[in-house]
Amino acid sequence: MKFNPIKVAFGRHETFALRYSWLTKGYQAVSKPKGNSIFSSDEATVVLGVGKNMVNAIRYWLQAAQLIAPAQSGFETTPLGDKIFGKKGFDPYLEDEATIWLVHWLIASNPELATGWYWFFNKFHKPEFTSQEAASALLEFAKQNIQSKFSATTVKQDSAIVLRMYARSKGNTRTPIEEVLDSPLSLLGLITQAPGGRTYYSRALERDALPIGIFGFAIAQVFEAMHISELPIEDLMYAKGGYP
Template sequence: MRFDPENVGFGRHETFALRYSWLPKGFQALQDNPEIFSSEDATVVLGVGKNMVNAIRYWLLASQLIELNEGRGYQPTPVGEALFGKKGYDPYLEDEATIWLIHWLIVTNPQQATAWYWFFNEFHKPDFVSQEVATSLYDFVSQRKLKTAATTVKNDASIVLRMYARSRGNGRTPIEEALDSPLALLNLITQSPGGRSYTSRPSEREGLPIGILGYALADLFRNLELNELPIEDLMYSKEGIASPGAVFRLTENALITKLEKLMHEMPGVFEIRESAGIHQCYLLEKVDPAVFIRFHYSSETQEVAA
């Protein structure tokens, strides 16, 4: 979760943006064969070309749904199992909450997806054109002396926009990729009608479930090994650490409102108090972030049953 200039990842996606079916398809293939991504029949099983096999593996790693199992290929992570496992909550990626969670998991993984971490935590222009994103990302890379080629940086900047912005039919983005990226549903980046400029601004994000925000908060506290954080640190990224407010593009009012609702629905986990004039969020007891995944999907199941 913490940005480390010694451990970064650029250009590992084989120039392919994440597509809708790739995560469930790749995860389920891995369950059947832990060595699927090095198998000769991977292209047949997954129904894609060799470069796309590598891209599927990359996006599963970037999304923290799988991890390297030394000597035995790859294995599911607990969050991957919870979402896409044989008894997973959303094996076919049908719940928008899963997409919000995947977004959090990618953007808080700077080791695998540095450009994605950078865009949502370090790039602060609300209105911009694609060239500004590429230039700013290259400046970020240069200032921190990160070892990667300028063309790779440019490609990553382009794919960030391609994955999150719905196509406006400008003819430059392959239509199948524009339609197939699940992250575009979140409207975290919008493209102008002419396709020449973009916007990424904080808003109320009514579609962001409180259970997913709860997961993000618990994940943040666990990784930082803290039990209190100023609300400001939950809103704005500092010292190379992702923040929920920035990652989900929330206004401060929206963050507080969702936090209050979360505290009401799941009492005894988080609390907001004022200390020395600073509003702080406290973690009252150590909690596995998976609790919030269960909370969301169990609530969804009960609502559907009702």
């Protein structure tokens, strides 16, 4: 979860926000015999039931959520992915809100593959903003901190995808129905949209629905990454630089 200015990723989601069935569908495909090469297979669109660009998006989101990892001949499921989505997994169909909180943490603490998400939840601390302000802030962050090449247009698109994933859609009738289906992460209420649609809110509020076990898991990962066994609660709550 340590930010590396050289190892960053923008735009690998093919402009598709994470959708409900994708993690389950993608994990199951990879976990099958010879499934490690599914994403490079001609059968991928048939097995996953989506177009080629969406195949790439599913692969990306599985990696960003740390549920699969590159292997010698393609991809393999991770132990955490097996615990959640395996045959005896805790929540193979993403029905428990606790799992959605966990997926949020795994994406937001993955700056190498989900740089925009890491930035928003660790660096961007405006409680009220417009989509344009968020896009400009992410682009400025990239210009000041990232040492590898990137496209300004792609960076701004990532900002839009962050908002689309976490803020519930307003049902714009001009938008195709498949594009307004809410991401599971929108259930968490971490980003909300004003009735007029121009303003977004992301405020530090009490989150009673956050399971203590998921919170403990996140803290344990922070401790492991920082090689520490204790941390002042004030630092844990208010540190704005992200961890470690």
